[in-house]
Each structure stands twice: as structure tokens, then as C-alpha cells.
Amino acid sequence: xxxxHMEGKLFVLQLAVxxxxxxxxxxxxNNPLSGALILAALYWASPWQGLLGTLGVLxxxxxxxxxxxxxxxxxAGLHGFNGMLVSLLMGVFSxxxxxxxxxxxxxxxxxxxxxxxxxxxxxxDLPVAVFPFNIxxxxxxxxxxxxxxxxPHHLATPPGALELNATQLxxxxxxxxxxxxxxxxxxxxxxxxxxxILGAVLLYSPLMALHALLGSAAGTLAGLSMAVRHASLYSGxxxxxxxxxxxxxGGLFFTFSWRTHLFAIASAFLSAYADIALSNLLGxxxxxxxxxxxxxxxxxxxxxxxxxxxxxRIPIGQVKA
Amino acid sequence: xxxxHMEGKLFVLQLAVxxxxxxxxxxxxNNPLSGALILAALYWASPWQGLLGTLGVLxxxxxxxxxxxxxxxxxAGLHGFNGMLVSLLMGVFSxxxxxxxxxxxxxxxxxxxxxxxxxxxxxxDLPVAVFPFNIxxxxxxxxxxxxxxxxPHHLATPPGALELNATQLxxxxxxxxxxxxxxxxxxxxxxxxxxxILGAVLLYSPLMALHALLGSAAGTLAGLSMAVRHASLYSGxxxxxxxxxxxxxGGLFFTFSWRTHLFAIASAFLSAYADIALSNLLGxxxxxxxxxxxxxxxxxxxxxxxxxxxxxRIPIGQVKA
Amino acid sequence: xxxxHMEGKLFVLQLAVxxxxxxxxxxxxNNPLSGALILAALYWASPWQGLLGTLGVLxxxxxxxxxxxxxxxxxAGLHGFNGMLVSLLMGVFSxxxxxxxxxxxxxxxxxxxxxxxxxxxxxxDLPVAVFPFNIxxxxxxxxxxxxxxxxPHHLATPPGALELNATQLxxxxxxxxxxxxxxxxxxxxxxxxxxxILGAVLLYSPLMALHALLGSAAGTLAGLSMAVRHASLYSGxxxxxxxxxxxxxGGLFFTFSWRTHLFAIASAFLSAYADIALSNLLGxxxxxxxxxxxxxxxxxxxxxxxxxxxxxRIPIGQVKA
Numbered sequence: 024x025x026x027x028h029m030e031g032k033l034f035v036l037q038l039a040v041x042x043x044x045x046x047x048x049x050x051x052x053n054n055p056l057s058g059a060l061i062l063a064a065l066y067w068a069s070p071w072q073g074l075l076g077t078l079g080v081l082x083x084x085x086x087x088x089x090x091x092x093x094x095x096x097x098x099a100g101l102h103g104f105n106g107m108l109v110s111l112l113m114g115v116f117s118x119x120x121x122x123x124x125x126x127x128x129x130x131x132x133x134x135x136x137x138x139x140x141x142x143x144x145x146x147x148d149l150p151v152a153v154f155p156f157n158i159x160x161x162x163x164x165x166x167x168x169x170x171x172x173x174x175p176h177h178l179a180t181p182p183g184a185l186e187l188n189a190t191q192l193x194x195x196x197x198x199x200x201x202x203x204x205x206x207x208x209x210x211x212x213x214x215x216x217x218x219x220i221l222g223a224v225l226l227y228s229p230l231m232a233l234h235a236l237l238g239s240a241a242g243t244l245a246g247l248s249m250a251v252r253h254a255s256l257y258s259g260x261x262x263x264x265x266x267x268x269x270x271x272x273g274g275l276f277f278t279f280s281w282r283t284h285l286f287a288i289a290s291a292f293l294s295a296y297a298d299i300a301l302s303n304l305l306g307x308x309x310x311x312x313x314x315x316x317x318x319x320x321x322x323x324x325x326x327x328x329x330x331x332x333x334x335x336r337i338p339i340g341q342v343k344a
Numbered sequence: 345x346x347x348x349h350m351e352g353k354l355f356v357l358q359l360a361v362x363x364x365x366x367x368x369x370x371x372x373x374n375n376p377l378s379g380a381l382i383l384a385a386l387y388w389a390s391p392w393q394g395l396l397g398t399l400g401v402l403x404x405x406x407x408x409x410x411x412x413x414x415x416x417x418x419x420a421g422l423h424g425f426n427g428m429l430v431s432l433l434m435g436v437f438s439x440x441x442x443x444x445x446x447x448x449x450x451x452x453x454x455x456x457x458x459x460x461x462x463x464x465x466x467x468x469d470l471p472v473a474v475f476p477f478n479i480x481x482x483x484x485x486x487x488x489x490x491x492x493x494x495x496p497h498h499l500a501t502p503p504g505a506l507e508l509n510a511t512q513l514x515x516x517x518x519x520x521x522x523x524x525x526x527x528x529x530x531x532x533x534x535x536x537x538x539x540x541i542l543g544a545v546l547l548y549s550p551l552m553a554l555h556a557l558l559g560s561a562a563g564t565l566a567g568l569s570m571a572v573r574h575a576s577l578y579s580g581x582x583x584x585x586x587x588x589x590x591x592x593x594g595g596l597f598f599t600f601s602w603r604t605h606l607f608a609i610a611s612a613f614l615s616a617y618a619d620i621a622l623s624n625l626l627g628x629x630x631x632x633x634x635x636x637x638x639x640x641x642x643x644x645x646x647x648x649x650x651x652x653x654x655x656x657r658i659p660i661g662q663v664k665a
Numbered sequence: 666x667x668x669x670h671m672e673g674k675l676f677v678l679q680l681a682v683x684x685x686x687x688x689x690x691x692x693x694x695n696n697p698l699s700g701a702l703i704l705a706a707l708y709w710a711s712p713w714q715g716l717l718g719t720l721g722v723l724x725x726x727x728x729x730x731x732x733x734x735x736x737x738x739x740x741a742g743l744h745g746f747n748g749m750l751v752s753l754l755m756g757v758f759s760x761x762x763x764x765x766x767x768x769x770x771x772x773x774x775x776x777x778x779x780x781x782x783x784x785x786x787x788x789x790d791l792p793v794a795v796f797p798f799n800i801x802x803x804x805x806x807x808x809x810x811x812x813x814x815x816x817p818h819h820l821a822t823p824p825g826a827l828e829l830n831a832t833q834l835x836x837x838x839x840x841x842x843x844x845x846x847x848x849x850x851x852x853x854x855x856x857x858x859x860x861x862i863l864g865a866v867l868l869y870s871p872l873m874a875l876h877a878l879l880g881s882a883a884g885t886l887a888g889l890s891m892a893v894r895h896a897s898l899y900s901g902x903x904x905x906x907x908x909x910x911x912x913x914x915g916g917l918f919f920t921f922s923w924r925t926h927l928f929a930i931a932s933a934f935l936s937a938y939a940d941i942a943l944s945n946l947l948g949x950x951x952x953x954x955x956x957x958x959x960x961x962x963x964x965x966x967x968x969x970x971x972x973x974x975x976x977x978r979i980p981i982g983q984v985k986a
Contacts, residue, residue: 165942168825172892183489250493300486307629308949504810571814621807628950 037098038088042080045103049153050208050220050235051270052227053099060223064216065111065209071121072114072210075130079110082131108156108210109163112313115210116164116176125173129163157313164310181306182251182261182299196257197243204239204262208314212258224270231274238262238269238291245295261295267317268294272324286324294320358419359409363401366424370474371529371541371556372591373548374420381544385537386432386530392442393435393531396451400431403452429477429531430484433634436531437485437497446494450484478634485631502627503572503582503620517578518564525560525583529635533579545591552595559583559590559612566616582616588638589615593645607645615641679740680730684722687745691795692850692862692877693912694869695741702865706858707753707851713763714756714852717772721752724773750798750852751805754955757852758806758818767815771805799955806952823948824893824903824941838899839885846881846904850956854900866912873916880904880911880933887937903937909959910936914966928966936962 043058050061066073083106087097096102110130117126167174199214205224206217225232242265246256255261273279273287298316305312364379371382387394404427408418417423431451438447488495520535526545527538546553563586567577576582594600594608619637626633685700692703708715725748729739738744752772759768809816841856847866848859867874884907888898897903915921915929940958947954 162939162942165945166825166891166938168945170827171825173890183487183492185491248494249487296487297483300483303486303489304629308946504808504813506812569815570808617808618804621804624807624810625950 038081038084041098041100042077042084042103044098044100045080045084046076046100046107047223047227048100048104049108050205050224051231051267051274052224054227057223057227058100060226061209061220064206064219064223065211067219068206068211068213068216069121072111075110075114075126076107076209078127078130080104080107082106105153105156105159108153109159111210112156112160112311113163116179116311118169118175118177129174153314153318157315157318160313161305161310169309178309179302179306179311180252180254181303182246182255183249183303184252184306186252190253192247192253193257196253197247200243200256200259201236201239201262203257203259204242204266205235205259207259207263208267217259228274230279231270234269234273234287235266237288238266238273238294241265241269241288241291242295242298245292246299249296249299251299261299264298264312264314264317265291265295267314268320271317271321290320290324359402359405362419362421363398363405363424365419365421366401366405367397367421367428368544368548369421369425370429371526371545372552372588372595373545375548378544378548379421381547382530382541385527385540385544386532388540389527389532389534389537390442393432396431396435396447397428397530399448399451401425401428403427426474426477426480429474430480432531433477433481433632434484437500437632439490439496439498450495474635474639478636478639481634482626482631490630499630500623500627500632501573501575502624503567503576504570504624505573505627507573511574513574514578517574518568521564521577521580522557522560522583524578524580525563525587526556526580528580528584529588538580549595551600552591555590555594555608556587558594558609559587559615562586562590562609562612563616563619566613567620570617570620572620582620585619585633585635585638586612586616588635589641592638592642611641611645680723680726683740683742684719684726684745686740686742687722687726688718688742688749689865689869690742690746691750692847692866693873693909693916694866696869699865699869700742702868703851703862706848706861706865707853709861710848710853710855710858711763714753717752717756717768718749718851720769720772722746722749724748747795747798747801750795751801753852754798754802754953755805758821758953760811760817760819771816795956795960799957799960802955803947803952811951820951821944821948821953822894822896823945824888824897825891825945826894826948828894832895834895835899838895839889842885842898842901843878843881843904845899845901846884846908847877847901849901849905850909859901870916872921873912876911876915876929877908879930880908880915880936883907883911883930883933884937884940887934888941891938891941893941903941906940906954906956906959907933907937909956910962913959913963932962932966 040055043055043062044053046058046061047054048058050057052058062073062077065076080103084097084100084103086106087102092102113126113130117123119126164176167176169175169178202217202221203212203214205221206212206214209220211217211220221232221235224235239259239262242262243256245265246261251261269287269291272290273284277283277286294317297320298312301312301315361376364376364383365374367379367382368375369379371378373379383394383398386397401424405418405421405424407427408423413423434447434451438444440447485497488497490496490499523538523542524533524535526542527533527535530541532538532541542553542556545556560580560583563583564577566586567582572582590608590612593611594605598604598607615638618641619633622633622636682697685697685704686695688700688703689696690700692699694700704715704719707718722745726739726742726745728748729744734744755768755772759765761768806818809818811817811820844859844863845854845856847863848854848856851862853859853862863874863877866877881901881904884904885898887907888903893903911929911933914932915926919925919928936959939962940954943954943957
């Protein structure tokens with residue numbers, strides 16, 4: 024394994040591998056190579072966002088080392104991905120423009136909130152997932168607000184908001200939104216980098232990549248059925264919760280079978296609908312719904328212990344990724 | 345028992361009995377006859393609402409059979425009542441008028457969210473109650489919103505909203521609101537059907553019917569003390585959370601004694617006040633508070649393990665209803 | 666001990682001691698003398714607020730005796746402090762002026778909601794803390810609203826609200842806000858009484874008093890870094906969540922060491938930032954954030970079981986205070 028090879032090397036190299044694993048963890052993969060590909064895609068989409076993501080994952084992993092978290096968890100990248108997502112979304116919502124260096128301050132310290140939640144969820148045999156990220160980014164956006172003199176940010180628009188100059192729906196754009204939905208997991212809205220991120224998932228597990236695309240398509244369908252804003256469909260924001268919900272059930276926490284495959288698609292639709300609902304609710308005070316919907320839905324699916332699904336459930340300790 | 349008699353019969357008949365039990369479960373009864381009476385009352389009040397309720401309870405029970413939920417629970421009607429309530433409230437809040445056939449689509453699929461919550465609550469020895477219904481209906485209303493082209497709905501008015509042309513309070517109407525509060529558990533606002541629903545409770549247990557009326561009266565008093573909108577008092581909406589809170593504590597989860605009787609009345613008042621608070625909060629974004637207040641309050645009461653009440657607590661496995 | 670000396674005395678005297686302990690409990694102390702000092706400070710700041718606080722703690726302790734809560738807990742004052750805080754905040758937010766006698770009605774009955782939460786939290790080895798107070802006061806304010814004919818109240822202003830006529834920040838006022846932050850734990854905004862309250866903490870434990878001041882200072886710094894309203898800094902409202910968060914970690918639930926000291930300061934900052942976020946969120950519907958932030962943050966800190974902190978954790982049963 025890569026980890027054993029690394030043991031003798033310098034701490035800096037080890038930290039890099041842990042962090043790359045952390046980058047890949049966001050998309051439920053556990054592979055430093057996938058992480059490197061994704062990071063490259065982020066730098067391609069926007070060097071500033073790439074820098075923020077790198078700093079976020081490094082700072083978060085370092086903090087975990089310093090406060091003495093379990094070293095197996097740290098080396099598996101479990102303490103990096105929440106910090107990275109927090110950093111990326113701080114950058115996306117900031118209205119101060121790129122290369123606003125003061126943003127590095129919250130990026131380096133914002134993730135500290137993340138460390139208290141794991142023991143709570145462990146008791147229920149549930150994964151921590153991106154709960155900490157979702158909580159921290161909502162707190163950050165609430166703290167600063169649109170008029171903050173130091174860290175101003177955009178308000179999120181609810182997907183159900185009325186469009187005044189609504190035009191005909193462009194099918195090509197909607198289809199383009201499906202791979203973009205995979206990129207939006209990293210808050211990345213460009214097509215090329217999104218395809219590279221999809222490639223990184225493919226590298227880790229083709230089954231996962233299939234579920235990601237299926238989930239994003241299901242999310243887009245859900246968005247169409249609820250007549251959300253066109254911008255929401257075109258940018259892939261409608262799809263990314265579906266993609267996460269589908270990947271979590273279909274490729275990670277349950278062994279594959281036709282039954283779990285159907286559940287994965289159901290999970291994608293439910294995640295997407297829940298995302299529309301939460302986005303409308305939080306959008307009324309200008310907050311984004313982030314990935315609350317997919318995180319909650321996968322957690323609910325894991326709590327499902329009906330006879331038909333329990334047999335396929337992989338215990339948390341043995342989850343491959 | 346009725347169930348044994350049924351075993352040899354056709355599956356359709358069995359399903360009908362399970363569903364009728366599911367109908368009665370909403371009001372904490374476990375009796376297919378009560379369920380049939382209630383369904384008849386709903387058809388009397390509005391055939392469209394009756395149809396929606398029937399479809400909701402059938403679809404929900406069928407789904408439970410298909411995904412392989414515990415068969416004892418299915419035959420006790422435990423997987424039908426949430427689906428029924430979701431359907432009824434979808435119909436009540438829809439602003440597209442009666443016989444809007446597209447509504448059958450969400451009615452048949454909306455209840456799928458309901459199945460993940462039971463294992464979570466089982467671990468705390470708590471009943472699932474109507475938590476799933478409350479969550480699903482809020483998500484549905486958030487998803488669609490008042491301007492949705494397919495499923496438009498009314499906004500809920502908070503009970504604390506100012507009345508511009510307030511008139512003198514009509515005592516007769518307020519008294520009429522007390523039995524209506526029992527009917528409002530099924531989103532039914534007509535006096536005749538409400539009395540039949542009360543009769544269905546009486547058939548199952550006179551003690552429960554007494555607590556339902558007492559609770560509804562307590563809820564109306566709470567509404568008066570907080571000067572809520574007159575419409576809220578007249579329609580029975582002030583009373584139904586009180587009724588549910590009173591029945592849950594007084595007749596179902598605790599054995600009867602003067603002490604639990606007093607607690608039931610306290611629970612009715614607390615449920616009613618909590619309902620006013622939640623309705624004002626959720627009403628500020630146009631959402632109804634459904635039966636969140638009573639559900640939370642009965643759950644809190646069940647968590648009360650002070651010496652005086654624990655002795656009267658009936659373990660969840662042995663709850664009669 | 667004081668308790669043994671009391672055993673033979675009258676019930677009224679015992680109740681007084683239990684209630685004084687309850688008063689001191691708010692600030693995490695367990696000492697009737699501290700309680701007496703604090704109550705005197707409240708009467709000095711405002712006789713009406715003092716009366717409300719006295720009534721609240723007495724009614725709450727009496728209810729606990731009547732419904733048969735554990736007598737060791739009652740005599741330790743654990744059932745008084747939530748009732749007291751509810752009463753104090755009802756008084757502060759009431760816009761009907763002092764000596765509005767109808768307010769005594771909710772003061773005497775409002776605390777009843779508080780009794781269901783302890784068993785829930787006990788299962789996780791967590792303290793009940795002020796969760797019940799926070800829930801009840803939010804419900805009360807939601808029930809009544811600003812236009813209620815019987816119990817009108819002020820709307821809370823979010824700290825991130827724009828100030829139209831903003832002036833230069835006054836450093837002396839900001840420094841004065843630090844001790845006021847300790848007084849604000851009892852909703853007391855006058856300097857003299859705040860210093861007496863600080864003295865009451867000093868009497869119980871100098872370490873705790875130090876942490877209270879440090880935490881309040883950290884909260885004020887957090888407020889400055891987010892550019893909150895000047896009024897929020899001057900009145901000590903920015904500091905009191907920091908003070909509570911710092912005291913909980915630094916002096917109560919963990920044994921003292923340099924590591925827990927650093928964590929206490931981190932907790933103070935995190936509590937303060939979370940408080941700004943929650944105040945902005947709840948402020949958008951006119952609600953105060955009370956001490957939600959500090960309560961949640963200390964609970965999170967207690968859930969932290971990383972190797973470095975678990976060793977310092979004091980089991981709930983043995984918490985001195």
C-alpha cells in the first residue's frame with residue numbers, strides 16, 4: 024500500500040497524501056490519485072478556488088494532527104474534506120472578488136468547528152459525512168451577511184423564485200447541467216473541470232461514476248418537475264444533491280445489487296426534492312442549502328433497517344472508501 | 345380476532361383491513377371499524393378529500409409491503425396513517441381546486457420519505473407517531489410554493505396575525521370549534537363529519553373520546569388567552585393539537601389514574617401553546633405547523649421519567665392501540 | 666455541610682437554600698451564598714427583575730418537588746435555574762413596562778415545559794444545561810409576538826443589522842462591555858450589579874471568574890472582528906455567550922490544565938461567533954438567540970473524545986458544581 028511506503032518519508036509528504044485523500048473523500052472516494060486529479064481540475068477552473076481548497080484541506084488535516092485525533096482516521100483523509108468544502112464555499116459566496124487575501128483567515132480557522140460531531144454520530148453507527156461542513160458554512164454566512172465590511176457575500180437565490188423574464192427552456196443547456204452537477208460537489212461550474220472530476224471518480228470506481236451521473240440526471244428531472252429557475256438547472260445546482268445521494272447509497276454504504284440500485288435512484292430523487300425544499304426555505308433568508316439534503320437523506324437510508332435492505336448494509340467500520 | 349379470520353381471504357381484503365386500521369391510527373385507535381366510520385365521514389365532508397385519503401393510506405401500506413417492512417407492523421396499520429395524512433393535507437393546501445387529477449401523483453409517491461424514521465425513534469423507546477407526516481408535508485409545501493405552475497398552494501396564515509376588521513368574538517362559534525378540533529385532526533372542518541369522527545373514537549374507547557374533547561377545549565382556551573385570530577378558533581385549528589396531546593398522554597401511552605389525567609390536561613395546554621408558537625414561526629414563511637406541537641409534546645412527556653410518572657408508563661411494545 | 670444542618674429546619678428554609686443554589690447554578694456555581702449575592706445584585710439593578718427572578722426560581726423548584734423529581738437534584742438547585750432565566754427574560758423583553766402584574770402568570774407557569782428534557786440528555790452523559798430555558802423563552806416570544814394585547818414584547822435586533830447613524834467606536838465603552846457580559850448572563854445591563862455577579866463567581870471559584878472575564882473579552886473581540894452593532898458591544902450582549910462557553914469548558918466539565926485552558930479560549934471564540942450567526946438568523950424573525958450558542962458549543966466540546974481531551978473530562982455524575 025501507498026501508506027506503508029510513505030512511513031519512512033518526511034512528514035510533509037505524508038501530510039500531502041493525507042490531504043489528497045481528504046480531497047477525494049468529498050466525492051466518497053479514498054484514493055490520493057483521484058484527489059490530485061480533482062485538485063488539478065479546481066486549479067484549472069479557478070486558481071484562486073484551487074488555492075483556497077488546498078489551504079482548507081491542509082489546515083484541517085494539520086489541526087487534526089495537532090489536537091491528537093485518531094491517526095488512522097487522519098491518514099485516511101477523514102479530517103480534511105470538511106475543511107476543504109468550507110474553504111471552497113467561502114470563496115464562492117464571497118462578493119469581494121478573487122485574490123481577496125483576508126479570506127485566508129477564515130479559511131484557515133473556519134474548520135475548527137468541525138471536530139466535535141464525529142463522536143455523536145459514531146454512537147448511531149452513522150458516517151460523519153459532510154454534516155460539519157454544512158453547519159460551519161451556514162454559520163459563517165450568517166455571521167458575515169451581505170453588508171459585512173470585512174467579508175461581504177452574495178445572497179443565495181431560492182430555486183423556486185419567480186423569473187421575471189423567463190424564456191424557453193434550452194434542452195442542450197439542461198443536458199450540459201448533468202455533468203456540471205458532479206462538478207458542483209466542489210462548487211465548480213465549468214464543464215471541462217467537471218468532466219475531469221467525473222474522471223477522478225471513474226478512476227476510483229466506475230460504478231460510483233455511473234451513479235454520480237444517474238443521480239445528477241435524477242436531480243435535474245426533479246428540478247424540471249418542480250419548475251425551478253432555469254439558472255438552477257443550467258448550472259448543475261439542481262443535480263449535485265441527487266448525485267451525492269445516489270453515490271452514497273449505490274456505491275458506498277450498501278453492497279451492489281439490483282435492489283440497492285433501485286434504492287440509489289430513489290435516494291437521488293428524494294435528495295433532489297428535499298434540496299429544492301430546503302433551498303426555498305433557507306433562500307428566504309438568503310442562505311444556500313449546500314448538501315444538507317443529500318447528507319440527511321443518505322443518513323435516513325442508513326437508518327432503514329427493513330428486512331430487504333439491512334442485509335446489504337456495510338458496517339461503518341468496513342466501508343471501503 | 346378479526347386478523348385471524350382474514351388470514352385465508354384474499355390479499356385485497358387484508359389490505360383493506362390494514363388500511364382501515366391505518367386510518368384509525370391517526371387518532372390513536374386500532375380498530376378497522378373506527379377507520380371505516382372515519383373514512384365515511386371524510387367522504388361526506390368532501391368526496392375529493394375522501395378519495396385522496398383512501399389513495400394515500402393504500403399507497404403507503406402497499407409500499408410497506410413491497411419494501412418488506414415488518415408484517416406485524418403492516419397489519420396493525422402502522423405504515424398507513426402517515427401516508428394518509430400527507431395526502432389529506434396536500435389536498436387541503438392545494439389551490440388548484442378539487443378534482444385536480446395531477447395531485448394524485450404526489451399523493452401516491454409523497455409518503456416514500458416516511459420509512460426511514462422508525463428505526464431512529466425505536467432506539468429511544470419512543471413511538472414514531474406523526475413525525476414523518478409532519479416532515480413530508482413541510483418539504484412538499486416548501487418544494488411547490490404558492491407560484492408553482494403544477495402544484496400551487498395556499499400560504500398558511502399565522503394565528504397571531506393582526507386582523508384588520510376584527511369583530512366581537514362569537515361564543516357559539518367558539519364552542520362549535522371544540523368538536524371541530526377533533527375533526528381537524530383529519531383536516532376536516534365540517535361539524536357533521538367531525539362528530540362522526542368523534543363517534544369513531546368513542547367506539548374505540550370512551551376515555552379517549554373524553555380526552556379528545558377536553559384537549560380540544562384546552563386548546564381553544566389557550567388560543568383565547570393568546571388572542572389568536574378568530575378564524576383560528578372558529579375552525580377548530582386552535583384545538584386539534586390540544587386534542588392530540590391530551591389523547592396521547594391520557595389514553596394511550598400511560599395507564600389511567602388521576603395523576604395521568606392531570607398530566608393529560610397539562611399536555612393539552614402545553615401542546616396548544618407550542619402550536620401557537622410554531623404556527624407563528626412557520627407562518628412567517630407561509631408554512632402550517634401541522635401537528636408538530638402535539639407530536640413533540642407527547643414525545644417529551646414520554647421522556648419524563650420522574651418517579652411519579654414512570655410507574656404509569658406503558659412500554660412501547662405493549663401499547664394497546 | 667449546609668444541607669445536613671438544614672434537614673431539621675422548616676421546609677420553607679430548605680426551599681430557600683435550594684432556590685439560592687438554583688440562582689447560582691445559572692453561572693455554573695453551586696453555592697447558596699453566591700446565589701444570595703447574585704439575587705441582591707438583581708434587586709439592585711431592578712427590583713421588578715429581582716422579583717421576577719425570585720418567583721421564577723421558587724415556582725420552578727416547587728414544581729419539581731410536587732411532580733416528584735429526584736430529591737438530590739432538587740436540593741442541588743438543578744431544577745431552579747431554568748425557571749429563573751425564563752422569568753428574567755420574560756421581564757426584559759416585555760414591552761408593557763415594569764410592575765405589569767399580569768406577567769406573573771406566565772412567570773409562574775412558563776417553566777413547566779422544562780421538565781422533559783433531562784432524561785433525553787442524560788442518556789448521552791451530557792448536562793441539561795440551559796437547553797430548556799432557551800426552548801421555553803423562544804416559544805413564549807413566538808406565542809405572544811409584538812402585537813399581543815396581553816403580553817406585548819420588543820423584537821430583538823440582529824447584531825449584523827445596518828446602523829444608519831454609525832459613529833466612531835468608543836474604546837472605553839467596549840472595555841466596559843466586558844464585565845457587563847458577565848452580568849448579561851442574568852439579563853442585567855448595569856455595571857455595578859454585573860461586578861457583584863462577577864464577585865459571586867469569584868467567591869465560588871477564582872478560576873471560574875477568570876474564565877468568565879476572558880470569555881467575555883473573547884466574545885467582544887469576535888464581535889469586533891465581525892463588525893456587529895455598537896450597541897451589542899457596549900451592552901455586553903456580544904460577550905455573554907463567550908463567557909458561558911469559556912466557563913463551561915475551562916472550569917466545570919474539564920479538570921484544569923494548559924490544554925483545557927486553551928480549549929476554553931477556543932470555546933469562547935466559537936461560542937461568540939455561533940452566537941452572532943444565530944442572532945442574525947433568529948433576529949430576522951425578531952427573536953433573540955439567548956444562550957443557544959454557548960449551550961450548543963459546550964455540549965459539542967463535551968462530545969469531543971479525541972485522546973488529548975478525553976483524559977481531562979469529568980464524568981457528569983462527578984461534576985463539582
